[in-house]
Every structure is written in C-alpha cells, then in structure tokens.
Amino acid sequence: MRIFKIIITLSFLSVLVGCATGSSIVTGKVKPAISPGEVKLYLDPPSRYDTIGIVEASSDVEFSTQAAQDRVINELKLQAAKIGANGVLLINTGFYGGPDETKTAKGKAISVIQE
Numbered sequence: 154m155r156i157f158k159i160i161i162t163l164s165f166l167s168v169l170v171g172c173a174t175g176s177s178i179v180t181g182k183v184k185p186a187i188s189p190g191e192v193k194l195y196l197d198p199p200s201r202y203d204t205i206g207i208v209e210a211s212s213d214v215e216f217s218t219q220a221a222q223d224r225v226i227n228e229l230k231l232q233a234a235k236i237g238a239n240g241v242l243l244i245n246t247g248f249y250g251g252p253d254e255t256k257t258a259k260g261k262a263i264s265v266i267q268e
Contacts, residue, residue, distance in 0.1 A: 161175025173221075173228035175210035177236055177262060184264060188246040193265070194232040195242045201266040208232040208241060208262045211251070221256040229260055238262035 210228035243262040
C-alpha cells in the first residue's frame with residue numbers, strides 16, 4: 154500500500170511540474186538577455202515598441218488546462234527574455250484536442266519604449 158501511495162504522489166507531482174517547449178525567430182535587433190520575470194504580457198500593443206522577433210510555446214494538458222496555459226505563458230516570457238525582449242504582444246492562443254491535448258501560444262517579442 155505504501156508503494157502505491159508513493160507512485161501516486163510522484164505521478165501527481167510530475168503532472169504539476171509539467172514542461173513546455175518554445176522557440177523564437179529573430180526578426181529585429183537582439184538585445185542582451187534579461188530575466189523572464191521582467192517580461193510583461195500585452196494583449197493590446199503599447200504606445201511605442203520595437204519588434205525583436207516571434208515567440209511560440211506549447212504544453213501538453215495533463216489534468217488542468219489552466220496549468221498548461223500558465224506553462225505556455227511562462228515559456229513565451231522565457232523565450233522573449235533570451236533575446237532581450239521586455240514584452241510579449243500576444244498574437245494568438247490555441248487548444249488542440251484529441252489523444253494529445255495541447256495548449257499553444259504565439260506572440261511578438263517586443264522591446265517596449267513607451268506603454
């Protein structure tokens with residue numbers, strides 16, 4: 154019985170930790186990398202910004218679509234931070250059902266000049 158509890162606990166933790174994958178395509182001038190915590194998500198464009206590139210991310214949905222969406226947003230910020238963008242202007246998000254449910258998102262990695 155104890156082994157069963159350990160297996161269930163480890164399975165649950167692996168779901169919570171889950172991972173997301175992402176990528177970036179540079180279309181502008183790359184800046185020095187920053188911390189992902191400094192990257193802000195934008196639904197509407199700020200007043201002035203420069204586009205550095207396009208970032209994309211995806212994550213499998215295990216038990217919670219919200220957890221998968223959170224991982225996707227964090228991955229977008231990570232990819233943007235790597236190329237020096239302090240903002241991500243969200244372009245779209247998606248959900249693909251079927252046996253392998255996946256949350257996806259795409260955005261412009263931007264350098265915000267004025268909000």
